[in-house]
Amino acid sequence: MRIWHMLLREGRFRAGSALLGGAAVALAVAVWAGNLVVLRGHDARTALALDRARQQMEKETTELQDGIRRATLKLSFNLVILPEGQDLRAWHSDGEIRGTLPEAYVRQLAESGIATIQHLLPIVQRRLRWEEKGRRIILVGTRGEVAQLHSSPLKPLVQPVPPGTIVLGYELHSSLRLNVGDKVTLLGREFTVHRCHEVRGSQDDITAWIDLNEAQELLGLQGQVHAILALECMCAGLPGADKFRAEVRRILPHTDVIELGSKALARAESRLKAAAEMEAALKREEAARAELRQARERVAGVLVPGALLAGMFAVAALAAANARSRGPELAVLRALGWRERHVLALLLGRYGLVAIPAALAGCGLGVASGLGLAAWLDPVALPGPAPVLTALEWAGALAAAWAATLVATWLPALQAARRDPAPALTAE
Amino acid sequence: MLIRFDNVCRQFPGPHGTVTALDTVSLGLEPGEFVGVCGPSGCGKSTLLMVAGALLHPTSGQVFIDGCEVYAAPAAERRRRRAATVGFVFQQFHLLPYLTVLENILAPAVALPSADAGRRAEELVARFGLTERRDHLPAQLSTGEKQRTALARALLNRPKLLLADEPTGNLDAANGQAVLDALAEFAAAGGGVLMVTHDQDAVQRAGRVLRMERGRLV
Numbered sequence: 001m002r003i004w005h006m007l008l009r010e011g012r013f014r015a016g017s018a019l020l021g022g023a024a025v026a027l028a029v030a031v032w033a034g035n036l037v038v039l040r041g042h043d044a045r046t047a048l049a050l051d052r053a054r055q056q057m058e059k060e061t062t063e064l065q066d067g068i069r070r071a072t073l074k075l076s077f078n079l080v081i082l083p084e085g086q087d088l089r090a091w092h093s094d095g096e097i098r099g100t101l102p103e104a105y106v107r108q109l110a111e112s113g114i115a116t117i118q119h120l121l122p123i124v125q126r127r128l129r130w131e132e133k134g135r136r137i138i139l140v141g142t143r144g145e146v147a148q149l150h151s152s153p154l155k156p157l158v159q160p161v162p163p164g165t166i167v168l169g170y171e172l173h174s175s176l177r178l179n180v181g182d183k184v185t186l187l188g189r190e191f192t193v194h195r196c197h198e199v200r201g202s203q204d205d206i207t208a209w210i211d212l213n214e215a216q217e218l219l220g221l222q223g224q225v226h227a228i229l230a231l232e233c234m235c236a237g238l239p240g241a242d243k244f245r246a247e248v249r250r251i252l253p254h255t256d257v258i259e260l261g262s263k264a265l266a267r268a269e270s271r272l273k274a275a276a277e278m279e280a281a282l283k284r285e286e287a288a289r290a291e292l293r294q295a296r297e298r299v300a301g302v303l304v305p306g307a308l309l310a311g312m313f314a315v316a317a318l319a320a321a322n323a324r325s326r327g328p329e330l331a332v333l334r335a336l337g338w339r340e341r342h343v344l345a346l347l348l349g350r351y352g353l354v355a356i357p358a359a360l361a362g363c364g365l366g367v368a369s370g371l372g373l374a375a376w377l378d379p380v381a382l383p384g385p386a387p388v389l390t391a392l393e394w395a396g397a398l399a400a401a402w403a404a405t406l407v408a409t410w411l412p413a414l415q416a417a418r419r420d421p422a423p424a425l426t427a428e
Numbered sequence: 429m430l431i432r433f434d435n436v437c438r439q440f441p442g443p444h445g446t447v448t449a450l451d452t453v454s455l456g457l458e459p460g461e462f463v464g465v466c467g468p469s470g471c472g473k474s475t476l477l478m479v480a481g482a483l484l485h486p487t488s489g490q491v492f493i494d495g496c497e498v499y500a501a502p503a504a505e506r507r508r509r510r511a512a513t514v515g516f517v518f519q520q521f522h523l524l525p526y527l528t529v530l531e532n533i534l535a536p537a538v539a540l541p542s543a544d545a546g547r548r549a550e551e552l553v554a555r556f557g558l559t560e561r562r563d564h565l566p567a568q569l570s571t572g573e574k575q576r577t578a579l580a581r582a583l584l585n586r587p588k589l590l591l592a593d594e595p596t597g598n599l600d601a602a603n604g605q606a607v608l609d610a611l612a613e614f615a616a617a618g619g620g621v622l623m624v625t626h627d628q629d630a631v632q633r634a635g636r637v638l639r640m641e642r643g644r645l646v
Contacts, residue, residue: 001535001545006527013526332522336581337482337511337539339504422484425518425593426474 003342007349014322019353021318022358025401028311031361032387033366033397035300041374042296044290049380051377053285057278064275075169079245081109081228084254095127095138095203100224103216105252109228112392121229124215130208132185133176138207141215160211167209171346172393173197186210186219220302230257312408319409323347323416327360331421340417347413359401363394429492430589430620431457431480432522436489438475438643449484449642451477452501457622459588462615464634465624471591471622472643474593480592482510493578493590511539514581517607519594523581524565527551530562531574533580540585552580556610590614592623596630608633 011018023398082091083099090096106122124141127150143160161167168178173196178184191210199205204208215224245257323330326404330343367388374386438450451473457463465473478484479491482498483633485608490497495515498506523532533552537545553562566574575595583589592611609631615621615635623634631637639646 001531001537003538005531006524009526009531010524030549104593117610170466328520329524331526332516332518333535333538335510335516337507338506339539339587342538375489422475422478425483425522427479 001271003345003349006346007353010346011350011353017318017322018350021315021405022309022354022361024314024318025355025358025405026362026365027349028307028404029362029397029401030131030366030369031227031307032304033363035296035304035391037367037370037388038374038377039293039296041371041375041382042289042293042378043384044361044387045374045378045380046293048382050282050286050289053282057275060278061275079230080258081105081230081248082256083226083251083260084256087257091127095125095207097125098224100124100221100226101228101252101255103225105255106225106228109230109248109251112247115287119230122212123229124212124219124221124224124226124229125228126219130186130189133173135176136206137172138203139215139219140207140209141212141219143210143212147227161209163196163211163214164191166191167197167208168193169197169207170199171204171205172208189218201384202240235294235324262378308404310402315405315408316412319347319351320412320415322350323412326416327419327424330416330419331424334421335425341418344413347416348406348409351409352402355402355405356398359398360394363397430459430461430494431455431622432490432492433480436494438472438479438484439487441453448643450479451532452489453523453643453645454489455638457589457618457620459618460615462621463511463623464631464637465636465640466626466628466631467624468642469626471640475643476626476640477591477593477622477639480505480589481514481516481583487512487580499637512585513588515585515587515590515593517575517582517590517595517611518580519597521566521571521578521598523574524575525566526636528563528565529558529569529577532577532621533584534565535581536584539564542585545584547607548584548586552583555560555582565583570597572600572606573600575603575607576610578638580608583614587619589620592621592625594625594627595623596625596627601629604630 020424081101082097083101086097090098103122107121110120121142125138128137129135130137149322168176172178173193176184178193178196178198180193184193186208194331197204210218212225216224220384248257249255297305330346333346370389371386430466433453436450436453437448440447440449451472453472453476455463456517465476467473475484475488478494481488482491482493485499493498495504496509498509501509527535530553531551533549534545537549537605542548550562553559556579558573558576558580561569561573561577566577569577575598576594590611595607595611599607604627611621611623612633621634623630
């Protein structure tokens with residue numbers, strides 16, 4: 001005859017009370033496990049949502065940056081270096097640049113090592129009358145770009161105009177019925193039509209491009225240029241423009257640096273703003289998820305201790321009721337010579353034995369309900385299995401449930417074990 | 429002497445002042461004696477039995493069980509002596525409802541383990557005619573079978589003294605006689621029996637009868 005044998009028999013005999021105690025333990029453990037699983041589900045779904053948002057943002061940012069690059073490429077240039085004090089109104093309205101810069105500035109700038117410039121294009125430009133054709137045109141002399149000596153050569157962005165040839169804008173070649181290979185005379189010098197541009201909807205349509213040296217000779221500007229175009233200066237991004245301007249002014253005194261392609265800049269700015277918005281939205285999402293987790297932690301912080309205390313109280317009440325109803329039985333055991341610790345073991349063991357399977361059931365119930373609740377709260381399908389409890393946590397839950405049950409039953413069990421047996425046994 | 433009371437008093441606090449359940453009681457019980465104690469309800473018979481069984485500390489006086497002044501001994505020694513020396517039989521049987529007959533008889537073995545407890549329990553099952561009931565729960569037993577089971581349980585540890593509180597109170601005549609026969613047999617074998625009862629037939633089976641009134645032996 002052993003105490004554990006009596007424990008099993010008694011537990012089976014008064015199964016209702018034992019089951020109620022087990023249910024209290026199982027519910028407390030289930031609340032704990034459920035909350036843990038909900039929080040872990042939240043974390044997994046947060047990581048997934050933020051990861052997806054981050055990937056989307058990176059993709060869109062890449063597309064935006066590509067868009068900026070393409071926009072600036074399409075407009076061919078971004079910045080123009082002009083003589084200091086240039087009347088911009090005259091330049092914009094007439095295409096006229098009155099002052100000049102030493103042509104040596106181009107090489108000086110190319111050799112300066114400003115990393116943000118990829119292409120430099122010196123030009124002379126003047127609005128004049130094409131006497132031979134009776135038309136007002138903008139004559140541009142260009143020699144293609146000047147290679148940056150400090151870096152590896154890039155593919156030229158603007159093709160030079162070969163000496164002795166002329167490139168015509170759409171309005172000129174279409175109205176004068178000129179084609180590639182035709183001979184034309186400009187300012188008394190003969191040129192062969194090298195290329196005819198498609199319509200651009202800008203002053204380019206009434207522009208004629210010839211070799212820089214020939215233009216300088218025709219306009220009497222040997223060794224001088226009107227402007228230097230700095231193309232694709234946006235490679236380092238918008239903040240690079242300000243830096244570039246400052247550097248150019250330091251290297252080339254008495255110059256102004258004007259941003260061109262405002263449409264491209266506007267697009268770039270809006271796209272960068274959109275990227276910044278996306279970044280901010282991601283941060284807001286992160287903050288919202290963190291706040292939601294804190295709220296759920298607060299709920300768990302109330303629910304879990306509450307369930308634990310309620311479970312312990314219920315087990316203590318059941319243990320007290322059980323001990324009270326077994327008063328004569330325990331008194332007989334004391335009369336038979338049972339030690340106090342034997343009686344204590346009989347009472348403590350009753351719910352201690354129930355606590356283990358109840359905690360197991362509670363863990364299972366908590367995990368199942370936690371998974372369901374987490375999916376209901378955050379209806380985002382996880383790619384893999386949802387996080388649950390580790391083996392160590394299962395074991396810890398069993399040990400903790402067992403210990404909490406013993407703590408809850410300790411006082412009523414001790415009181416019953418120490419109760420004077422005589423009154424319960426006295427027949428009178 | 430198996431048990432000796434020297435001027436034992438036991439008082440309880442009551443709603444209208446102190447109640448004296450035992451008033452300077454002195455008695456002795458030798459091995460082989462079957463002593464019956466009778467008296468009206470509330471005269472202190474059951475209190476006498478609890479004090480004799482080392483379960484209820486007297487307010488004053490001395491109680492010796494098998495030569496040992498039990499209430500002067502530490503609680504552990506008192507418990508051990510009770511388990512080894514005293515057997516109890518109650519009117520209400522006080523069987524454990526979730527244990528079988530055999531398991532109920534074996535319950536004292538938890539307090540005083542012995543290698544032959546199982547064999548001894550089987551002997552007692554056979555001796556009290558409970559062989560066919562050995563695996564039954566108390567709820568499945570007749571009152572006579574319950575009392576015989578309680579008697580067998582009291583005898584498991586081979587006590588020197590049996591304390592019986594109205595052992596025939598809930599039994600019919602035949603079963604009552606069987607229990608009294610068993611008590612008499614125990615006394616005849618050298619044990620001591622102290623039985624408190626209202627039952628006049630039971631009293632007549634005792635070798636010596638003591639009468640109690642208002643806590644005193646008269």
